[in-house]
Amino acid sequence: MDIDWGTLAGVFGVSLGITVVVVVMFSLGLAAWARAGHGEPAPDTPSGRHQKVAAVTAVLCFAACLTVTAYGIDLIVPG
Template sequence: MDVEWGILGGVFGVSLGITVVVVVMFSLGIAAWARASGETPGAGDLDGRAPDRGWAAAPTRGRGKGAAAVAVVCFAACLAVAAYGIDLIVPG
C-alpha cells in the first residue's frame, strides 16, 4: 500500500483553507448581523456599568439593511459549503 504524499498534502491544504474561509465568513456574518441590529459594544460593557450608547443613536441611513444583507449572504455561503460537503460524503 503506497501513500501518495503529494495528494494527501493537497487534500489537507484544501480542507484547511476551506475551513478557514468558512470560519471567517461565519464570523463576518455574525459581525454584520450585530451591526444590522444596532448592538455595538460600548466601553461600559467591560466594567459592569451601563454603556453610553448616545453615539450609536445617530441615524444609519440604511446601513442596517445593508449589513443584514451581508450577514445573510455570509450565512448562505457557509450553508452552501456545508451542504456541498455533505453531498460529497453521502452516497447518491
C-alpha cells in the first residue's frame, strides 16, 4: 500500500483552510449580530441604518457558514 503524501497534505491544507474560514465567518456573524442590537445590546450600539447593515451582514455570514456546512455534508453522505 502506497500513500501519496502530497495529496494527503493537500487535503489537510484545504480542510484546515476551510475550517478557519468558517470559524472566522461565524465569529464575524456573531459580532455583527451583536452590533445590530440582538441579544444584550452594548451601550455604544449604533442605531438606524447601521443596525440594518449589521443585521444583513450577520445573516450573510451565517448563510455562508450554512452553505459550506451543507456542501460538506453533501460530499460525505452518499446521495
